[in-house]
Amino acid sequence: MSSRYGDETRAWAEKTFEETRHQYNSRLECCQAIAKSLGAHVNTVSRWIGESYGPARQAPPEEVSARMRALEEEVARLRRQNHDLASSRGFTAGKLGLA
DSSP, rough: OOSSSSSHHHHHHHHHHHHHGGSSSHHHHHHHHHEEEEEEEHHHHHHHHHHHOOSOOOOOOOHHHHHHHHHHHHHHHHHHHHHHHHTTTTOOTTTTOOO
16 A cells, blocks of 8 residues: 655655744644645644654543642633622623523
8 A cells, every 4th residue: 555645745744843833832733734735634643743753642530630620720720700790780691681
């Protein structure tokens, strides 16, 4: 089975990943940009990068749990603030059609 992309193309993609990955929020975003430049599917570039650099780092469960707790606390805080703002302006759930 022949490869659609040559070794030079793959080498360029890997080099570009190494040079630009710090500019992106995630490995996937970087792979998407490289794939777009090549006119390739993102899965192709992601596979190349995975084979060269190993699997993407996954956050440990305790990190995910801590992040979830922080986000839930933020949601609760924002809901309280929203309620306080609505109350101070005389809005009620009934007037807003939310009741």
